[in-house]
Amino acid sequence: MSxxxxxxxxxxxxxxxxxxxxxxxxxxxxGDVLNPLFFFAMVSTLFPLATGPSxxxxxxxxxxxxxxxxxxxxxxxxxxxxLSDYEDGSLxxxxxxxxxxxxxxxxxxxxxxxxxxxxLVLVSPLLALTFQLPARTVGVMMLTLTFGTISLSLxxxxxxxxxxxxxxxxxxxxxxxxxLAMPVLIFGARTVALAATDDAxxxxxxFLAAYCMLALALAPFxxxxxxxxxxx
Amino acid sequence: MTALLQADDLTLFRGDRCLFQGLRFALDAxxxxxxxxxxxxxxxSLLRAMAGLIELETGNIMWNGTNAIRHRQRFHGNLAWMAHxxxxxxxxxxxxxxxxxxxxxxxxxxxxxxxxxRLSLSKLTALPLRSLSAGQQRRVTLARMLLADAxxxxxxxxFTNLDTAGRDLVTKIVVEHLAAGGMAVxxxxxxxxIDAPVRRVLLT
Amino acid sequence: MWxxxxxxxxPPHFYALSAKLIPWLAALGVILVAYGTFAGLFLAPxxxxxxxxxRIIYVHVPAAYLSMMAYMIMAVSAGxxxxxxxxxxxxxxxxxxxxxxxxxxxALITGxxxxxxxxxxxxxxxxxxxxxxxxxxxxxFGYMALRSAIDDTARADRASxxxxxxxxxxxxxxxxxxxxxxxxxxxxTLVRADGPAIQSAMLYPLLAMIFGFTFLFGALLLQRVxxxxxxRERRARWVRSLLLPAEGSA
Numbered sequence: 001m002s003x004x005x006x007x008x009x010x011x012x013x014x015x016x017x018x019x020x021x022x023x024x025x026x027x028x029x030x031g032d033v034l035n036p037l038f039f040f041a042m043v044s045t046l047f048p049l050a051t052g053p054s055x056x057x058x059x060x061x062x063x064x065x066x067x068x069x070x071x072x073x074x075x076x077x078x079x080x081x082x083l084s085d086y087e088d089g090s091l092x093x094x095x096x097x098x099x100x101x102x103x104x105x106x107x108x109x110x111x112x113x114x115x116x117x118x119x120l121v122l123v124s125p126l127l128a129l130t131f132q133l134p135a136r137t138v139g140v141m142m143l144t145l146t147f148g149t150i151s152l153s154l155x156x157x158x159x160x161x162x163x164x165x166x167x168x169x170x171x172x173x174x175x176x177x178x179x180l181a182m183p184v185l186i187f188g189a190r191t192v193a194l195a196a197t198d199d200a201x202x203x204x205x206x207f208l209a210a211y212c213m214l215a216l217a218l219a220p221f222x223x224x225x226x227x228x229x230x231x232x
Numbered sequence: 233m234t235a236l237l238q239a240d241d242l243t244l245f246r247g248d249r250c251l252f253q254g255l256r257f258a259l260d261a262x263x264x265x266x267x268x269x270x271x272x273x274x275x276x277s278l279l280r281a282m283a284g285l286i287e288l289e290t291g292n293i294m295w296n297g298t299n300a301i302r303h304r305q306r307f308h309g310n311l312a313w314m315a316h317x318x319x320x321x322x323x324x325x326x327x328x329x330x331x332x333x334x335x336x337x338x339x340x341x342x343x344x345x346x347x348x349x350r351l352s353l354s355k356l357t358a359l360p361l362r363s364l365s366a367g368q369q370r371r372v373t374l375a376r377m378l379l380a381d382a383x384x385x386x387x388x389x390x391f392t393n394l395d396t397a398g399r400d401l402v403t404k405i406v407v408e409h410l411a412a413g414g415m416a417v418x419x420x421x422x423x424x425x426i427d428a429p430v431r432r433v434l435l436t
Numbered sequence: 437m438w439x440x441x442x443x444x445x446x447p448p449h450f451y452a453l454s455a456k457l458i459p460w461l462a463a464l465g466v467i468l469v470a471y472g473t474f475a476g477l478f479l480a481p482x483x484x485x486x487x488x489x490x491r492i493i494y495v496h497v498p499a500a501y502l503s504m505m506a507y508m509i510m511a512v513s514a515g516x517x518x519x520x521x522x523x524x525x526x527x528x529x530x531x532x533x534x535x536x537x538x539x540x541x542x543a544l545i546t547g548x549x550x551x552x553x554x555x556x557x558x559x560x561x562x563x564x565x566x567x568x569x570x571x572x573x574x575x576x577f578g579y580m581a582l583r584s585a586i587d588d589t590a591r592a593d594r595a596s597x598x599x600x601x602x603x604x605x606x607x608x609x610x611x612x613x614x615x616x617x618x619x620x621x622x623x624x625t626l627v628r629a630d631g632p633a634i635q636s637a638m639l640y641p642l643l644a645m646i647f648g649f650t651f652l653f654g655a656l657l658l659q660r661v662x663x664x665x666x667x668r669e670r671r672a673r674w675v676r677s678l679l680l681p682a683e684g685s686a
Binding site for chain 3: 158162183187229
Binding site: 013016018020028029088089092094095096097098099228231 | 283285286287306308311313316317318319320321322323324331332333334335336337338360
């Protein structure tokens with residue numbers, strides 16, 4: 001018996017533990033990674049099929065279409081973020097673990113990004129090719145998508161925490177998160193479009209970085225509050 | 233002398249229903265608190281409220297002199313939770329699950345082998361948890377509690393899915409825990425035959 | 437002073453107080469709106485640029501301003517309810533949401549009608565105000581959808597409070613990003629309500645409409661909150677004695 005005052009746990013260890021666990025779980029279920037990727041690719045293909053193969057149109061719409069597709073693909077994997085933990089009682093254990101809940105919430109958001117956001121970023125150059133976007137846009141696209149998908153994972157975690165266990169959760173989650181995600185979408189897509197026309201992109205990138213920082217600072221706390229409310 | 237765990241004036245509403253009002257109890261080292269009552273009387277809610285998962289309408293919970301609701305982290309560092317849902321990942325192996333738990337807390341990993349042997353789980357470490365039987369899974373939750381080395385155990389219906397041998401094992405482990413100076417709060421609609429000082433709270 | 441606030445937070449006290457306030461707010465609102473409408477339609481001279489079309493600002497501007505004020509009221513009272521666990525605050529947030537959504541809708545409709553003679557189209561994505569009003573409408577929908585998806589009132593209150601606060605943080609960001617985005621859009625004619633210096637003959641009716649709408653909003657909000665309070669406290673003794681006087685006898 002270690003006595004009444006157990007020492008407080010190491011926070012880095014706790015963060016590493018939850019990220020590791022979620023990555024292990026995603027490894028056991030490859031669909032979690034692959035489904036959003038396929039969705040991203042398919043939605044990006046839908047638009048050229050619908051609007052025609054004219055190069056001018058593709059290049060004009062490319063950044064926007066890719067960004068919307070990435071947004072929707074990231075949303076797709078958010079609904080189940082807390083669902084299994086909620087259903088099997090792991091969420092109770094997480095909340096009672098003496099680790100700060102915002103830290104654990106951040107860990108879950110981070111592993112969601114690693115599984116459902118980062119792959120989108122890595123695949124985006126290929127899709128940019130199909131839209132015949134100039135090579136100089138690829139770097140900007142990956143950078144903006146990185147900031148954007150991180151922000152989405154963080155924002156989306158709040159929505160997922162608020163709607164965990166509710167009927168029609170996915171539709172509701174989208175309704176909650178999409179309005180909040182619009183600034184990210186606007187700046188992301190427009191910045192890539194600016195890169196395509198060889199204009200200055202610094203402003204857009206800075207904005208996305210700033211928004212990402214804001215989300216990093218605030219979202220875990222909102223997610224933790226939402227989890228406590230939903231778990232009652 | 234104030235007890236280690238002291239609860240005063242606990243009131244909880246679920247929706248419009250008042251589950252309990254003005255409840256008070258105290259618990260000291262080596263003692264067991266048995267929350268008894270029929271199904272639906274609020275035992276689980278009381279336990280969850282004690283753990284801090286549900287907000288009480290009114291009430292104070294003092295742990296070793298400090299307010300357990302306000303200083304949650306320290307309180308949680310000292311408690312281990314066992315409920316009807318096992319709180320483990322079916323896709324991961326027993327070892328992965330316990331390794332995760334020990335990553336969250338400061339645990340002594342070297343005790344693992346002895347614990348697994350005690351609970352007859354040593355041969356099941358490499359299997360995904362969902363291929364274990366319900367009784368075996370419940371024993372894994374016991375392993376988690378032993379590994380956590382917390383002084384206060386909160387247990388909600390710990391005998392579910394266990395046969396007589398399993399129930400005896402749980403009782404034995406709880407008694408050992410109490411004898412070593414630990415405390416346990418058990419919610420159970422079944423009577424508990426236990427060789428230790430027992431305080432009772434009855435919910436109707 | 438604190439006892440006053442404490443009293444204010446008590447539902448029966450609020451119920452009684454609001455009963456006295458509503459007629460005054462409604463009366464003031466109707467008078468101001470009546471004056472504003474008449475003056476706006478008949479007394480204010482036509483705009484040198486837009487002719488008579490500008491007159492819709494007398495509805496559009498108050499509606500737009502109230503749509504944002506309602507959101508702030510919703511977010512602030514939700515925050516108060518969440519932090520200080522005041523049930524009445526949650527009732528205010530619940531009552532403000534549908535009202536805010538209606539005013540947003542009104543702002544969008546009048547904005548669109550205004551835009552038609554200006555831009556030639558019923559909708560102009562290049563106008564940042566219109567676009568951010570649309571996003572605000574979605575924010576309201578999300579809030580109301582979340583509320584209705586959760587059965588337990590307490591959980592619904594608290595969850596939607598978190599959402600309202602997160603939304604409140606994002607509202608300025610959304611406005612700013614839409615402004616930046618629309619400034620990149622070529623060929624949009626930005627119609628601004630607070631454009632060049634506005635003459636007093638045009639201004640007074642506008643002020644009257646703004647205040648009048650606000651008073652009416654206040655009256656409507658109080659009425660909605662009264663209903664919310666009655667529903668939430670339906671099992672309390674004071675409600676029963678209020679609604680069932682015959683039963684009140686010992």
